Amino acid sequence: MHHGQIKATPVVGLVGNPNSGKSSLFNILTGLRQRIGNFPGVTVEKKAGMLRLPGLPTVELIDFPGAYSCYPTSLDERLVVQELTNPAGDLFPDAIVYVADITKLDKHLLLFTQLRDLDLPMILVLNMADLMESDGLTVDIPRLSKELGVPVLPVSSRDHRGITELKAAITDLLRAPDAFRPRQPFYEPGASARDVLGELRRELPARNDYHALLLTHHAPWLKHIPERTRHKVQTARVRHGFHSLRAQVEETMDRYNSFEPIVKSTVRHAGDTNSYSDRIDNIVTHPIFGPIIFVVLMLLLFQALFAWASVPMDLIELTFGTLGETIRTTLSEGWFTDMLVDGIIAGLGGVLVFVPQIAILFFFIAILEEVGYLARAAYMFDSLMQRFGLNGRSVVALISGHACAIPAIMSTRTIANWKERLLTILVTPLTSCSARIPVYVILISFAVPQVTYLDGLIGLQGLAFAGLYFLGIASAMLSALAFKLLLHTPDRSFLMLELPDYRTPVWRNVTTTVWQKSKTFVLEAGKIILLISIVLWAASTYGPARDMAAAEAQVEETAVAQELTEAEAADLLASERLEASYAGHLGKFIEPVIRPLGYDWKIGIALLTSFAAREVFVGTMATIYSVGSSDDEFRIRERMAEERNPVTGEPTYNRATAWSLLIFYVFAMMCMSTLAVTKRETNSWKWPAIQFTFMTVIAYVGAMVVYQLLA
Amino acid sequence: MPFTLPAAASLFKPGQSGTIERFTNEHLAGKLLDIGVRPGSRLRVVRKSPFGGSWYVKIDRQCLALRKKELACIMVK
Numbered sequence: 001m002h003h004g005q006i007k008a009t010p011v012v013g014l015v016g017n018p019n020s021g022k023s024s025l026f027n028i029l030t031g032l033r034q035r036i037g038n039f040p041g042v043t044v045e046k047k048a049g050m051l052r053l054p055g056l057p058t059v060e061l062i063d064f065p066g067a068y069s070c071y072p073t074s075l076d077e078r079l080v081v082q083e084l085t086n087p088a089g090d091l092f093p094d095a096i097v098y099v100a101d102i103t104k105l106d107k108h109l110l111l112f113t114q115l116r117d118l119d120l121p122m123i124l125v126l127n128m129a130d131l132m133e134s135d136g137l138t139v140d141i142p143r144l145s146k147e148l149g150v151p152v153l154p155v156s157s158r159d160h161r162g163i164t165e166l167k168a169a170i171t172d173l174l175r176a177p178d179a180f181r182p183r184q185p186f187y188e189p190g191a192s193a194r195d196v197l198g199e200l201r202r203e204l205p206a207r208n209d210y211h212a213l214l215l216t217h218h219a220p221w222l223k224h225i226p227e228r229t230r231h232k233v234q235t236a237r238v239r240h241g242f243h244s245l246r247a248q249v250e251e252t253m254d255r256y257n258s259f260e261p262i263v264k265s266t267v268r269h270a271g272d273t274n275s276y277s278d279r280i281d282n283i284v285t286h287p288i289f290g291p292i293i294f295v296v297l298m299l300l301l302f303q304a305l306f307a308w309a310s311v312p313m314d315l316i317e318l319t320f321g322t323l324g325e326t327i328r329t330t331l332s333e334g335w336f337t338d339m340l341v342d343g344i345i346a347g348l349g350g351v352l353v354f355v356p357q358i359a360i361l362f363f364f365i366a367i368l369e370e371v372g373y374l375a376r377a378a379y380m381f382d383s384l385m386q387r388f389g390l391n392g393r394s395v396v397a398l399i400s401g402h403a404c405a406i407p408a409i410m411s412t413r414t415i416a417n418w419k420e421r422l423l424t425i426l427v428t429p430l431t432s433c434s435a436r437i438p439v440y441v442i443l444i445s446f447a448v449p450q451v452t453y454l455d456g457l458i459g460l461q462g463l464a465f466a467g468l469y470f471l472g473i474a475s476a477m478l479s480a481l482a483f484k485l486l487l488h489t490p491d492r493s494f495l496m497l498e499l500p501d502y503r504t505p506v507w508r509n510v511t512t513t514v515w516q517k518s519k520t521f522v523l524e525a526g527k528i529i530l531l532i533s534i535v536l537w538a539a540s541t542y543g544p545a546r547d548m549a550a551a552e553a554q555v556e557e558t559a560v561a562q563e564l565t566e567a568e569a570a571d572l573l574a575s576e577r578l579e580a581s582y583a584g585h586l587g588k589f590i591e592p593v594i595r596p597l598g599y600d601w602k603i604g605i606a607l608l609t610s611f612a613a614r615e616v617f618v619g620t621m622a623t624i625y626s627v628g629s630s631d632d633e634f635r636i637r638e639r640m641a642e643e644r645n646p647v648t649g650e651p652t653y654n655r656a657t658a659w660s661l662l663i664f665y666v667f668a669m670m671c672m673s674t675l676a677v678t679k680r681e682t683n684s685w686k687w688p689a690i691q692f693t694f695m696t697v698i699a700y701v702g703a704m705v706v707y708q709l710l711a
Numbered sequence: 712m713p714f715t716l717p718a719a720a721s722l723f724k725p726g727q728s729g730t731i732e733r734f735t736n737e738h739l740a741g742k743l744l745d746i747g748v749r750p751g752s753r754l755r756v757v758r759k760s761p762f763g764g765s766w767y768v769k770i771d772r773q774c775l776a777l778r779k780k781e782l783a784c785i786m787v788k
Contacts, residue, residue, distance in 0.1 A: 068745035107747030245737040252744040287761045379776035383764025495765055499774035
């Protein structure tokens with residue numbers, strides 16, 4: 001409530017249309033002191049930050065999701081209405097900083113007038129004021145401020161003009177909110193709404209008529225409306241023939257009519273400002289060149305992703321390897337040291353090794369987003385995606401999925417239609433993420449001979465590699481199609497996508513995105529990977545006491561008989577202990593199930609451990625084949641090539657088994673972190689369970705068919 | 712007296728333009744109004760998307776991507 005004293009932590013909400021540059025402003029005001037979380041009970045990302053103003057307690061600044069009006073169509077927009085119509089809620093702002101794009105005032109003032117009528121103390125910020133000179137745009141600020149009844153501040157998140165003034169204005173606003181309250185509403189509910197309001201006005205927890213009107217519209221889904229009131233609203237709406245959609249259209253038209261003259265009399269445009277963007281779009285969204293440019297861009301992106309990430313990834317692996325070795329040599333031997341080195345440090349390294357790729361991917365995606373290209377990609381591919389039950393916006397997730405499914409799934413929040421969003425979440429993990437790369441690299445050498453054509457320009461192994469990627473994306477699309485036919489939802493699907501003018505990226509926003517996404521990955525996924533890696537370590541270290549003792553005794557015997565060196569004996573011991581461990585027992589237990597796929601119990605262990613995260617495959621192979629703790633892929637490959645079937649004497653890793661394993665890894669849902677993110681994004685265990693099942697079934701059947709055909 | 716009947720904007724060919732008169736679908740009208748498409752706005756169909764199904768449209772000075780269904784409910788003359 002904004003009466004009387006200032007609260008201990010005043011809340012200021014940053015509200016505005018999508019593409020108004022709200023987040024840029026948020027980044028400038030709060031820097032990196034941001035907390036990213038979810039709004040209570042929903043999976044809408046909540047960005048909050050601290051703002052220090054002279055003479056005031058620390059202010060909490062909340063960056064609300066972009067919304068067009070108080071009549072929401074997406075989850076993000078709903079949240080804005082939910083929080084701004086609930087004065088009793090924790091997130092109800094004491095003041096609002098409303099951000100509008102100075103070049104689009106004729107559109108961005110719609111939500112402004114609605115919030116103004118909710119009796120919220122506000123400031124209007126005109127963002128992108130740097131365009132005032134370059135675009136020949138003039139705005140009569142004092143007059144606009146007088147007509148709208150709020151302070152109006154031109155601000156630019158590019159050259160930082162007006163930021164000091166904005167902070168001063170927020171201070172004034174919090175000190176004396178009543179001075180900023182409207183004298184008269186922009187809109188009075190029309191005849192059709194008056195009857196229903198007359199009946200409900202007293203029933204509803206509303207501050208004024210417009211607040212009551214919004215509650216009447218949205219009572220069916222607003223969380224803070226008690227069931228009893230909801231029921232009353234429903235009957236009153238029916239009794240008075242209140243038609244929500246019609247009332248909405250009527251109100252919106254009325255509002256445009258009330259503020260359009262104000263904009264016309266205060267804003268002057270000089271000439272057609274968009275010609276620059278238009279010329280770019282003639283080529284970039286061209287029906288033929290457009291998709292070609294898109295494909296070339298993506299190829300460049302992946303080239304950069306793999307080229308730039310390899311050095312930092314090697315460094316991280318080296319650092320954690322060395323760290324583990326150092327700890328092992330300094331600390332005394334024992335289970336604690338083992339857990340620290342093989343469980344925690346190995347797990348931590350396994351998480352951090354993905355950070356370079358995630359950071360680079362988001363670096364590019366943030367640039368494409370900032371420039372305005374992602375909206376164009378969504379436009380170009382929308383109809384293609386629609387045929388598979390997806391949305392143009394799904395393109396972004398499907399591309400990002402090739403680096404890591406976790407951030408990709410998190411990027412689906414902009415898809416308004418629940419079914420399209422769900423389908424995108426379900427199929428994205430089928431795209432070949434970077435964790436599959438080390439597994440592909442090792443196995444392809446067994447599956448495909450090293451033959452090259454055209455003087456080494458095209459290699460058969462390289463083709464197979466590309467083929468696996470294609471298989472991933474094709475299966476993602478086909479699975480989406482299958483789900484499209486299976487699931488039915490009454491939700492309406494929209495494209496209605498704004499194609500913002502091309503602009504050079506604000507680098508501060510790019511760096512903030514990279515930082516935030518990497519941090520989220522390390523914290524969210526890291527917890528799970530670390531936990532699983534400790535469990536795996538325990539399962540592969542401990543076993544039934546009798547079996548373990550027997551294994552040790554046997555190794556000792558063999559070592560003496562074959563005169564093994566100390567290192568060889570240690571490697572053999574590790575291998576035998578693994579066989580005797582709980583993991584080994586489990587591997588043997590599932591052997592009958594995976595036999596038709598051409599796998600033995602050792603591969604079974606690798607598969608089981610891979611269900612935590614695919615990249616664990618390589619490490620497990622190293623342990624099983626007693627290569628020791630080395631992660632050297634070449635040594636593991638050599639050792640695998642020597643492996644023979646004890647019965648037939650044939651190599652274990654023949655063409656059929658290798659292909660079968662490759663197919664299994666393309667399809668199988670082997671990433672706990674992705675499942676955890678799916679659970680969080682869908683708010684239920686049902687969808688991650690379905691995702692796990694359908695992917696693993698395809699993997700099993702696919703691998704079996706391939707093995708049986710080739711063997 | 713010159714008189715043109717309003718027609719659905721989905722019948723327009725790239726390059727054609729007109730003034731929006733009304734909407735024929737309430738659900739879509741609410742959302743279109745929200746993003747700033749309203750009667751009296753100038754609409755021009757710029758181009759068709761590479762795989763068909765959606766259009767690059769310019770409304771007043773704003774560029775939008777609209778699906779066929781969305782364009783079909785906009786009556787233009």
